[in-house]
Amino acid sequence: MPARGPEPQPRGAIIRGNRPIDQQEAARRFMDAPEHLAMHDQRLWDLRKKRDGQKEIIEEWEDLRQLASDIKTHTLTHLDTYLEQFEKNAIANGVRIHWAKDAAEHNSIVAGILRSKNARSLIKSKSMLTEECGFREAMAHEGITVVETDLGERIQQLDNENPSHVVVPAVHKLRTDVAEVFAKTIGSDPNNSDVSYLTEQQREHTRPLILKADAGMTGCNFAVAETGSVVVCTNEGNADLSANTTGLHIVSMGIEKIIPNLNSLAVFVRMLSRSALGSPITQYTSHFRGPRRGAEMHIVIVDNGRTDRLGLEKFWTSLKCIRCGACMNTCPVFRRSGGLSYGATYAGPIGLIIDPTFNRHKYSTLPFSSTMNGSCTNVCPVKINIHEQIADWRQVLAENHEIPAFKKSMMKAAGALLASPKLYRASLPMADSALRHLPRFVLYNRLNTWTRGREMPHVPKETFHQWYKRTRGVDGKKK
């Protein structure tokens, strides 16, 4: 038998312009790759279990969740006040502040800052906001070389793929996938997929790039209004290297990252890594309050749809999200389908409720990629009612004609049928006709899919209704 190579990595959702994402199609391909599926599910479930362990250690866990949620509620309802306070303090600390309405403006501001310093190369730490902004692509057009310094993000950059998870961007890859990417891009041994080896290869390859970079960029986990500082959490120390090695530090910050003060910050720092990875804190929690001597620090504060989201009555609390990824780790659908199957910047439960705010049509299918089991809501450190918002999105999408017509007409028919006892009973044949073999809502489903992975339920001789009528009669008295 010929030697079989490693299992190829399943790729993410197929993007067809503005057409709705077919998450299920990509999920099916992911589930058809047993090694990837097993590792992905187990790895993320491990994170969930570690998170549970931390929750048991911290007696005040539920109090902290409530505090975190309440602090965010307060801040989001006073967002203008705190942003003004933050700006004032940051400027006083010597930081330059820029405001960007959208992704394009963010990218053009950063390009402008880099041009003004003749900077051609940029090292950066992971930032979901820059992913939202299509930042690397935009910089490529400007002739600026961008090097991601987070290992997972670097793997994804070298593989031309988006991060599949907000905290562990390459969690959908096996070590053999990484060996293949590194062999092609940084010249490592294609046959060596030892994790220490791969990590070391990346360190050795990235370090010279860090040392010769012209500028550094970081994201922002929290921005503290009281002190004007930005806080970045990493495990690798790569944000500190990116910020401290060059003479120019640019911070990319969403308006919702603001929190009032350091006492509030303590609550979030205690929750973030415990929720994300089940570790008490990230190895590096870095507070940047102003530029180093002789260096420059810029903060680009970005809206990119956030103020619109703030105005959505049922969905504004999604802005509380601190990007810990706990909802992804616990989500049984996410664990089995991989983050790239969602075809959007934000995957998993939080993605289902954020993505449609960016593009209601393209992401109209995503809120249906959930069983609405509620585990995401329970692990959320800021208590976003994620599964309820998923249900609310389904409603909004159905009312705005963003669900397939056949589904809508099917539900209309079901609604009419179930509202009429006569029609309903008449639709239930007495004998073992085909209709009796499937649950009610499937009766009207032309995609008869139940039996692909499951056996049909056994069909009894009579319904409960018939049994009751036969044995008790319509008056309910035992015969």
Add this chain to the structure above:
Amino acid sequence: MRVGLFVPCYVDAFHPEVGQATLELLERFGCEVEYPFDQTCCGQPMTNSGCHKESKATEELFVRNFKDYDYIVAPSGSCVNHIRNNFDAVAQTDDVKHVRARTYELVEFLHDVLKVDGFPWAEFPHKVTLHNNCNALRGLNIASMTELRAEKFSKPRDLLGMVKGLELVDITRPDECCGFGGTFSVFEEATSARMGQDKARDQAKSGAEYVTSSDSSCMMHQEGCAKRLGLPTKYIHISQILNGERV
């Protein structure tokens, strides 16, 4: 105490024995149980699909059928969760409020309202693992949840603990959704079936002969997955065990 028995559509069609056991069990405890003949469904399938407005007429029918009872009991957590927590396509009249407040899932009705202290007729000398439907768990709080830091409790375990000979065993991911998810089970068939198969394997690995749950819908899906995988696990609704069914 006049109790209206609600038998959800899939129980009616596929598991009439669950309706029968529920009815008998409630009668054993002295409830005056009636089964309103014009009942159909609670409206959940439409709401679950986002077509909330389409469930209005069904919700109205439900209220007409059940408004005159002291309590409404159903052997299904997900339907009860819909009625208690999402039943708002219909205008919130006093009748609607009454129905929403008085509808109970069977386990919580036995545990919280009837406060039963035994099932002397019941004996089930088997290894059993319990599956809590996600809506019953996280919507109705029939047990403590592994995600939250809270005192541990479980109403179904309390009840099963009163059954002679029954031995409860645990699976490795007790709170994990089995992937049924209502319309999810057909529209997102591949993920749904995979989740169900993983759940069935976990259950089989626990050494349980039987899986029990207060929800037939999850079990219908799990049983279908277990059969497809050729696993020997059997599935039985909690009402049947508590009603003293011998197998």
Add this chain to the structure above:
Amino acid sequence: MSSTDSRAAIFAAIRANRPNIQPPLPEVPLFDEKAPSDLVTAFSEMLVKMGGKVLDPQGQDPVSALRAAVAGQGIIATCVPELHGDASLQIRQILPEMDPHSLADVEIGVVRAAFGVAETGSLCLTDDGLIVNTSGYLPQHLIVLLDPSQIVANLHNAYRRPELSTHRYAVFQTGPSATADIEGVLIHGAQGVRSLRVLFCPKQG
């Protein structure tokens, strides 16, 4: 649109869209009623859990132990007075005007933490203690001196310390640089330091 126009547009949108409720900012308690009485032990245990080590003086005084630990290890970068004046060591004195890149060839950095946090095993390093910030990241290994009297119980206490609102840069460093980005396998030394040791040593003067 200029950044100023965008600023105005963003603030206008916030004011138009923000939910019309006025909940207060909650008070955050210290949650330290049950803090361990022995903070040094609690800190050390967490440090080890997070991949760090305690440098045991093994009967020597801490300064001799420190000198022994760095002897023969290549270039040592430091600004702590504990290592001053030992000609047998390859000491590079960290000075404020140094280029951050000049620490790239350093084997061991030796710095002093402002304080420690028992809850997480974290060390607070500030720009004052690092002198050049990269001294915490570019060396291959890091040894941190910590005054055992300067350990707070938890992060709530840590954020009430003055360092976080007075320094331009402060980091809670907890163990060495780490990653588990490939299949969840934990590797120390992803981009920052490969190892981190803490030496309990009261601050002189």
